[in-house]
Amino acid sequence: MAAVAIHQPPPRQTPTPPPQAPSLSLDTSDLEHGAIPNKHLPYCSPGPVPFGQIAPATPPASPPTPQPELRTCSALHPPDAHPKVSGSPPVFAIQPSTLVEAIHESASQELPEPKYVFPWLHGLHPENQIQLAFFTARKKTSRNVPKCFRGVTLVKAGGNLTRSRVKGALAPEEILSSELGRDETFLDVDPREGFSVRNFQIQATKMAMLSDIVVYRDDDLSEKELHNLAKRLAKAQNTWRVKNTFGEQELPKFHVFIVSCPFQKFENEHPELVAIDSKGQPRGELLDFFQLERQEMCRMSHASEIAKNVWLGPTPDSALCPVSGEATNERNFDICIEASDLAQAPEPRVLSCVGKLSLDAPQRLEFPSSGSIMPQKWPKAGPLDPVTQMCQWIHSVANPTAACNLDEDEPDQDGDIQMKTLQPRPRKVLIHCTDGYTESSLLALAYFMYAERVPVHEAWLRLHCEKKRNFFAYSSDVALLLSLQARILELSPGPNNGIAGSVQDEPAWLSRIDGSLPSRVLPYMYLGNLGHANNPQLLRAMGIKRILSVGEPVSWTQGQKESWGAKNLLFIDRVQDNGVDSLTKDFERCLDFI
Numbered sequence: 001m002a003a004v005a006i007h008q009p010p011p012r013q014t015p016t017p018p019p020q021a022p023s024l025s026l027d028t029s030d031l032e033h034g035a036i037p038n039k040h041l042p043y044c045s046p047g048p049v050p051f052g053q054i055a056p057a058t059p060p061a062s063p064p065t066p067q068p069e070l071r072t073c074s075a076l077h078p079p080d081a082h083p084k085v086s087g088s089p090p091v092f093a094i095q096p097s098t099l100v101e102a103i104h105e106s107a108s109q110e111l112p113e114p115k116y117v118f119p120w121l122h123g124l125h126p127e128n129q130i131q132l133a134f135f136t137a138r139k140k141t142s143r144n145v146p147k148c149f150r151g152v153t154l155v156k157a158g159g160n161l162t163r164s165r166v167k168g169a170l171a172p173e174e175i176l177s178s179e180l181g182r183d184e185t186f187l188d189v190d191p192r193e194g195f196s197v198r199n200f201q202i203q204a205t206k207m208a209m210l211s212d213i214v215v216y217r218d219d220d221l222s223e224k225e226l227h228n229l230a231k232r233l234a235k236a237q238n239t240w241r242v243k244n245t246f247g248e249q250e251l252p253k254f255h256v257f258i259v260s261c262p263f264q265k266f267e268n269e270h271p272e273l274v275a276i277d278s279k280g281q282p283r284g285e286l287l288d289f290f291q292l293e294r295q296e297m298c299r300m301s302h303a304s305e306i307a308k309n310v311w312l313g314p315t316p317d318s319a320l321c322p323v324s325g326e327a328t329n330e331r332n333f334d335i336c337i338e339a340s341d342l343a344q345a346p347e348p349r350v351l352s353c354v355g356k357l358s359l360d361a362p363q364r365l366e367f368p369s370s371g372s373i374m375p376q377k378w379p380k381a382g383p384l385d386p387v388t389q390m391c392q393w394i395h396s397v398a399n400p401t402a403a404c405n406l407d408e409d410e411p412d413q414d415g416d417i418q419m420k421t422l423q424p425r426p427r428k429v430l431i432h433c434t435d436g437y438t439e440s441s442l443l444a445l446a447y448f449m450y451a452e453r454v455p456v457h458e459a460w461l462r463l464h465c466e467k468k469r470n471f472f473a474y475s476s477d478v479a480l481l482l483s484l485q486a487r488i489l490e491l492s493p494g495p496n497n498g499i500a501g502s503v504q505d506e507p508a509w510l511s512r513i514d515g516s517l518p519s520r521v522l523p524y525m526y527l528g529n530l531g532h533a534n535n536p537q538l539l540r541a542m543g544i545k546r547i548l549s550v551g552e553p554v555s556w557t558q559g560q561k562e563s564w565g566a567k568n569l570l571f572i573d574r575v576q577d578n579g580v581d582s583l584t585k586d587f588e589r590c591l592d593f594i
Helices: 096-108 129-136 200-208 223-243 263-269 289-300 348-357 386-398 441-452 456-465 475-491 499-504 508-512 536-541 558-564 584-593
Strands: 002-007 084-087 090-093 151-156 211-216 256-259 274-276 304-307 310-314 335-340 363-368 403-411 417-422 429-433 519-522 525-528 544-550 569-572
Touching: 084 223, 090 223, 096 151, 096 211, 096 256, 096 263, 151 200, 200 211, 211 223, 223 256, 304 441, 310 386, 310 441, 335 441, 348 363, 348 386, 386 429, 386 441, 386 475, 429 441, 441 456, 441 475, 456 475, 456 508, 508 536, 536 544, 544 584, 569 584
Parallel strands: 002 525, 002 544, 090 256, 151 211, 211 256, 310 429, 335 363, 335 429, 544 569
Antiparallel strands: 084 090, 304 310, 403 417, 519 525
């Protein structure tokens, strides 16, 4: 049994739609149009205030509640227990063991309730009227700096984080402003324009403002440079505190500490703190979330065979994600076809040349990515469209037929050269893109239709359910493959299992999908959107039997609800993806349902 959890963000007002990338045409006779930009980059428009409203709609006002008191005692606070190495501004010295204790204490703190640190952490720039209006129209106190948290921020003097890096360490330029002629201050990272509740890029700097700061160095940096940076940070703390103190609001005092011992002491006595050693080698204990995400993505979309001798997966990178099995890296494939936004469909003469060369050495090709080719009419009597042509060529090199050839080594008794039937070597083909599914989905689906002689809807389900492939296609890909379906199936070498009838009996869910399917995040759980949840026929076809909807109810008929059963539907209401509403109170109910 599988469950799908969905979350639908509120609609965003957009004054001008994002620029549409020019689509590629199936007609390859004209190759003069320019490259299209990467359409997968997120677009976030600030949007105007809706007509007739003074400010964007916000949730109902909540009664003010005082912030809890900040814990006043820790390994670093009060700082007087440690030697003072500078009086003005104050800087203190600690040993690595004290840093270990401080980090452990900080990590063990109970996190403050979201309402005490948000929306401040979202970024509230005084000139960003949209962000301010959404979060602070009800009460000005939500602009106040949180007073209920004390963290620890690590900064490496010199800023070279490619070696001698303590876990979580930042470079000075990540938090300190470098503007000349100004007092030392932290970077002003709050967005000046636009609306967003996902400003992850500003969080390191924001948290540094609520932290005691510990500065260390590697052995190439002098003690003087270490002290100078520590003083700059202490001045920045003071500047920031004065700037953000209003009326009777008194902010907590944070301090700067230095660890002046050689970095080798970290490596020898506290290896659990070391992310990258003094030689630039990552330590096994490293917890790098960016690297872990890439590895997890690679494992999730690792190359697997979707048809005989044809594989689908991420761009080969054995160093990042070695995969067990016969085909583990680029050397194991004869032909690698990368799906790319910038690619053009290769011409027949190029395919012919690559096919011959691949018998002796690995070859690379490019093909347009998902969403890059718009559907259009293609004459039945004309030349093959590039999609069908590519599928036909891939099948010919992956499943070559016998061919006649001359064998000059074995003449007969009369001296005549005999004709000998040779079987060309099958080539292993990898269809790939960076993440293993986003750009490559169109070609993979088209080839699966061709190789297996199955219609669009069956290819969508079988590639996901049987072959265990996640993929991301667009509505234009659905329309394109439907327009090419008759020709692909007509030319397919696959078995004819009553295909004509199944093409005519397309399921109702096919016309309602946008190209993508819910993403399998666990063997029994999918993550989807409201469109997926409102397509119950698709969910049943995928084996999903329970629906958890967060923030948006499904628009099903009464009959559909009864057929699924009330116990298989759960709706979490009074919650929006707006950066204000908290999900913590509903976690237990959601987990029990799953």
